[in-house]
Structure formats: C-alpha cells, structure tokens
Amino acid sequence: MHRFQLADIRTAWDSIKQSVEQIRVDCKVEWRSEDVYAQCYAGHAFLWMCDDGFMVVKIQCNQFTLVKELFVWICWSGHAKGISEYMPDIKDFAAEHQCKKVVFGSPRKGFSKLADQNQWRQVTEFSFTV
Numbered sequence: 851m852h853r854f855q856l857a858d859i860r861t862a863w864d865s866i867k868q869s870v871e872q873i874r875v876d877c878k879v880e881w882r883s884e885d886v887y888a889q890c891y892a893g894h895a896f897l898w899m900c901d902d903g904f905m906v907v908k909i910q911c912n913q914f915t916l917v918k919e920l921f922v923w924i925c926w927s928g929h930a931k932g933i934s935e936y937m938p939d940i941k942d943f944a945a946e947h948q949c950k951k952v953v954f955g956s957p958r959k960g961f962s963k964l965a966d967q968n969q970w971r972q973v974t975e976f977s978f979t980v
Contacts, residue, residue, distance in 0.1 A: 852938070852939055852942065853900045853901075853936075853939055854898035854899060854900045854905065854936075854939055854943075855898065855899055855900070856896060856897070856898060857897045857898065857899040857904070858897075859886075859887055859890035859891055859897050860891065862897060862899060862904075863887055866897075866899075866904055866926070867883060869904075869926045870883045870886050870906075870924060870926075871883045873924055873926060886906055886923070886924065889906075889908070890906065894908065895907065895908045895923060896908070898939075898943070902927060902928040902929060903925070903926050903927035903928055903929075903936070904924075904925075904926055905922060905924060905925045905926070905936065905940070906922075906923045906924040907920055907921060907922050907923060907940075907943065908920075908921045908923055909921075909947055909949060912951070917950045917951060918947070918948055918949045918950060918951075919949055919950065919951045919952070919953050920940070920943065920944040920947065920949040920951070920952045920953070921953050921954065922940060922952060922953070922954035923954075925954070940952055
C-alpha cells in the first residue's frame with residue numbers, strides 16, 4: 851500500500867490498543883481486542899499503519915463463490931473521511947493479493963451514504979440472541 855506500511859502487532863499494539871478497544875465498544879462487535887492481536891500475531895490478519903491511522907485486514911475466501919476477498923476488519927483514521935481517503939490503498943492491496951472483492955461491515959449509518967456515492971453493494975445483517 852502506498853501510504854501504509856506493514857507493521858508488527860507486537861511493537862505497534864501499545865499505540866493502537868486503545869483505538870481498537872474503542873471501536874469494539876462503539877460498534878458492539880463480538881470479537882475482543884485480544885482477538886485482533888492474536889490474529890495478527892499468528893499471521894491470519896495484517897496490521898497496516900500510516901501517519902494518520904491504521905487498518906487490520908484479512909485475506910479470505912468467499913464460502914459460496916470461492917472468490918478471494920480482502921476483509922477490512924478494522925479501519926481507524928484520525929480524520930473524518932478515513933475510509934474514502936484510504937480506498938485507493940485498499941484497492942491496490944486487494945489487487946496485489948489477487949482479491950476480487952473488498953468487504954467490510956459497520957453499524958455506522960454514514961457508510962450507507964458512502965456506499966450509494968460509490969455504487970457499493972450493501973448487505974444488511976441481522977442477528978438476535980436465543
């Protein structure tokens with residue numbers, strides 16, 4: 851990625867841990883901050899950092915189509931339009947790794963507007979506890 855550098859989770863963790871935890875709390879996700887560390891440490895996810903933010907991504911295979919996808923697990927930016935600002939880098943990274951699709955999810959309503967502006971396919975997921 852152009853502005854991003856691959857980072858070692860062991861040396862970067864102290865600087866991103868608080869932001870990862872804040873994302874976890876704000877988005878009410880099921881993973882723990884420690885899962886991010888463990889996945890990066892094990893080489894199943896990758897931490898990319900730049901001067902104004904960071905991303906954690908995973909390369910995965912779509913279980914139905916078997917297409918290789920880049921899953922943007924976490925994207926944190928110090929400025930309001932982070933995902934838009936980072937999109938060229940995300941697309942380049944996906945292409946470099948032969949990913950045919952970029953996927954991410956967020957409960958933030960602003961992403962619907964961004965999806966409309968960029969003609970992204972939107973999928974709404976619902977879940978409930980039994």
